[in-house]
Every structure is written in structure tokens, then in C-alpha cells.
Amino acid sequence: MIVDQDGSGPGGSNQMAMMVLLQSPAVRVLGLTMVSGNAWEPEETAHTLRMLELIHRTDVPVVPGAVFPLVHDEAEAREDRKQYGKSVWYGAWGDSAEHNSGQPYHAPMVVPPLAEGMPTTKPADEDAAHFMVRQVHAHPHEVTIYAAGPLTNIALALKLDPQFAEWTRGIVIMGGSLEPRTDDPEFATDPRHEFNFWFDPEAAHIVLRAHWPRIDLTTVDISVKTLFTKEMMQQIAAAHTPAAQYVAKWTTEYHYLWDELEAAAWIDPKIITKERELYIDVDLTRGPNYGNTLSWSAKTKPERDVQLVHVQEELDSARFDRMFVELMKAPPQK
Template sequence: MNRLSSLLCSLLCCATVALAAEPKRLVVIDQDGSGPAGSNQMAMMLLLQAPQVQVLGITMVSGNAWEPEEVQHTLRMLELIHRAGMPEVPVVPGAVFPLVRTEEEAKIEQKLYGTLPWYGAWGDLAAHTSQQAYHPPFELPRLVEGEPTLKPSSEDAAHFLIRQVHAHPHEVTIYAAGPLTNIALAVSIDPQFAALTQGIVIMGGSLSPQTSDPEFANSPRHEFNFWFDPEAAHITLRAHWPRIDLTTVDISIKTMFTKEMLAEIGTSPSPAARYLVQYTHEFYYLWDELAAAAWLDPAIITKEQKLYIDVDCTRGPTYGDTLSWAAAGKPPLDLQLVHVQTDLDALRFNAMFVGLMKSASHVTDQ
């Protein structure tokens, strides 16, 4: 080994020791965990694989799929990436339905205002045919990755979130990358909940994405997570969090999961890598993964804008659209300042994503 290699090795060892000596960052993941693999599962895996993080639990919410199915996919993911041992990462069932919006009402809106590209758990509301097969909310399809032996928590998501925040006041970050139903319920049950966290990281909303993608070029203020449960997003964004970080469509579409990235991940024998290689079949924007990675390494975000953000809850064609104001133009309401991410260091992000997906589980470090 030459002197430079020896020096780098020594520095890496020192950094590893220093990292191990630091207290772990605490997070509760709130996710619509469709699967197997895909953006929802990969985002959770980033936080589970990060050595500096302790995931206190995963709360599930309907969004891209129905919550009961998402629970099963997430339990199985934990088993397959070898996170099923101690310490336990509980998977906590949450909201199956939005606070107000219903599938039947969305069918009426479709007839009045036109069809949207993505309805998540509701599939194609006209014919129930979409990229994923439709099934009723409490019908559990057979999982292609195998059925989990792990069982979900007997607690509900809202009370789990509240309990964790009270157990670790001002230390827990809420990572919310699906519809915000569980978060809104926790805020509504416990007025202290939001203020007792360290902050919330949200993947949601859309402002003015610069893209030819028709999903966003034609509806620049539409984003699925906010649209699926507008009232929950409204309640969540109005709560008094110490800090709100928002990953919108605008910055998410600057990312892309590629076949080359999966091939690089596939060079690792780690359980996480094997899981992704076996079950990844789509290559798309890294929405939720970016929100997670930016919390792990804030230097990934190179530009941000501070705006006041809310959601349109009026019934009509803009129901669920993102609202935003600069300080000078905001209405005299109790709106919260949001750190809206606008640009990123893509190379740094990709390197972190691939590196964590290739790494072995850090369960024994917790």
C-alpha cells in the first residue's frame, strides 16, 4: 500500500469511528409502501441502510397502493434485506382512506374535469385497469416476492407517531413520502405533536416543473400525494413544525433511476442489492429517494426557495393543487415557511443512492 492509500485508509477509519461515536439521527418513516422494490421501498431502504440513522418505525398509508397490501410488501422487504432481526423496526398500519376525498367522488371528478395519469390505489377509475391491477382495499393479492412471516404492529400509525415524538422530544424527524393522512391525524389528536419533532421532510406538491412530461406540463400544480388527500396536506402544512423541507415534482424530475445504476448496484452481494436486482422492473424519477437522501446529506440540495405552501381544498378542477406565496404576497393566515428544494447535485445524490443500496445492512450497529 502506498503512502496516499495508507493516508486515505487512516482517514476513513477515523471518520468511521467518529461516526459510530455520534448519536444516531432519529426518524419515523411514513410511506405509501407499494412494492416490491420501486420508489417507495427504495426510499425506505435508503434510511434503513444509512449507518447514522435509527429508524424508530415505519407507518403505512394508502396512496400508490392500498395500505393493507403496502404493509405486507414492507414487512417482506425488511425480511429480504435482513432487517427483520433486532432491534425491531415496527411496521405500523395507518390510514386506509383519505380524510375526505373518496374513490366514488374521484370518479365524478374524472367525468367533469378529465382523466389524470395516476390514481394510485384507485387504479383507472373508469375501467380499473392501470399499470397495477386493481383490487378492493382489504383484499390482499399474493406477493410475487413471497409472503412475510413478520407481523405488523398492533398500534395505529397516528398514536405511534405521537408516542415516538413524546419519547424523544425535539429529536425525531418525520419523513413523509406518501399522502399525509397519518400525519394530519397525529396533528389533530395532539396539538403538541408537530412542535415536539425536529421537523418534517415531505415529498409532495408541484409548482412549475420545467418538463415536456405531459403529466406535469399540462397540470403544473398537480401532484399525487397532495391530490389524494388534500385536507390532510392542508392540516399538515399549517402545523407548527420546527422546520419543513419539501421535495416537489419540480426537483424530483431532475432525477432518474437508470439501468446503469441498477447494474452497478447488482455488483454487490448485499441483501438490499439482491432484492432490487430481482424485483426492479421500472426506471423512473427518484421522488421519494431524493427526499430521504437530502435529509441524510443536505449538501445534495444546491438551491432552495423559502415559500409559504398550502393546498387548494375547494371542490373543483383545482382541488388538491399546490398553492404557494412569497412573503410579500401571502394572505394574512397562519401559514408556515417551507424550505422548497429547487436544484441538486445529481452526481452526489446518485453516488449516495447507489452506495447505500450496495452496502450491507447496519442492523447490528443499532
């Protein structure tokens, strides 16, 4: 697997999701590629390098990726707030004072001092898109792409190699939102808006149109059925392994396990108890629906080249929670 992530930190969902895959004996992680999303890519790279040091997995390369989306930019997003209203989460573009995100804003190439300490290891001397293409050709039809942030790096890989998708085993994506049943203000009044697709809609469009052997999608709809609880944290903190102690010290939020579910369901497909086959794309029309998720059934889909997607709908929560806790408690994989 190649893990493509917007690795904000320390701790939290993005780091724990990567750890699900790093801690599993069933997965060989070829590399962690970073993309701006929840934070800027240079800072994410530093957090991820430090996480690997603390959980004793510096054998896995961290590969810098796209700092900016293909087309969408921060200035446009700020203008849209004035005209169309505000969203709850803007990631790297957010202002903690304005949006109560708890994440101070800084310029793209700035790496502020890290609470968990600055890493001493260095990122790979290669960019994410070229790394992906090289690894997929080195392991033809064996590599799954795990995409848990905006899809910029993967879109760039597809532009470098138009057959990139076909050389993989498939792709799993955390993104999109259809009709989540939730009172969460981020989605209750705007159910088709989801951050990963919205941050770089053009990249999501390119990736969803590519001819992957299989596409699995973890949407907001199923993600909001998960929750990281204090009881789960207590179980993890009781272990004295490096990963458990990293989570116990640096994860301070109790929220949905978006990316962790995506990772766990790929390792153990029985976690997903119901799925729906739909054709998925992203709205590229400038305006209030820019970046929104589009979906069709086989009967209603357009004639244009849209791809079949396995959209996860229901999960075995107990099975997932148990697997997640055990992986966070596990010793480092060799």
C-alpha cells in the first residue's frame, strides 16, 4: 500500500489512521506521501516524520507532495465565504480565531516548532507523484492506493502516467458526502459538502474518472457512525508500547474516526456490513456547490466516462473499535 495523507498532528485522526496501517502485520506500507489539506504539507511532513520516530518505524519513507491544489486557492475560498457563507472547517486555509478550529494559521512553507519535538530524520528526496508511479510500476497490480486527504498527489501521478490507475490493485478514498444522518452543523445543512473533495475538486474529478481496478469510498455518511471515546483511549493508554504511548500523549480530540475506518475496512472488509454501488464525481461549477459530491445509479448516470464506486454504508462498530484499539496497542511491526 501507498498511504497518501494530509498528516496534521501531533496525534489525532490523520496520524492514527496511518498508524492503523503501519501497525498491522497484514500491510506492507511502501511509503507515506504527504498532501496539504488539514494543514500545509511541509508541517504535515514534519509531524509524520516525528510520529514514525516515536513509534519506532523510521524504516518507512515520508515523501513530500503537493503544497497547493491544482486550481482551487486560498484567496478564492476566502471570497466564497463572503458570498456563499462559511463552512466549519477550512484546514490549512482556516483561521482559528474566526472558525474556532484550534489550529493557528501560518504561511504555507512555515514549519512551526512541534509540540512533540522536531524530527531528526529527513523526508525522501523525491516528490509524491513520481514516487507513486515508480512504486506502482515496481509492483504491478499489487499496490493499493490509500487516499485520506485531498487527491492532488494522485491526480498528478495520473497526469504523469495515464495508465497509473490501471497498474494498481485499486484505490480506497476517504471523501465525499451523500446524505449523512447527523445533527453535526458541518453537514446537516450542506450534506453534499466534504472537505477532501472541496479542497481540490479538480483533483478529485481526475481521480474519480480514472480506470482503477476497484474504487472503495468511505464517505461522511458512514464516518459519522464512528466515534473515538475516552474508554477506548483508556484501553490504549494502559499499554506501554510506543504507538499506544504516542496516542495517549498526543491525541486530545474525541471525534469521528474517518480515516481510521477507511484503513481498517481495507484490512478487514468484514467491518463493512453494507455498501452501495454508485457512480461518483465532483461538481466543478464555480459557485456555492463547487466541490460538492455528485452521484448516480446505473440507470441515471450520464453518458460521460464515470466510474463505478463501492460506497460504504454500514459497519460493524464493535469489530472496528476492537481492531482499532488492538492496533494502537500493538508493538512496532518489523
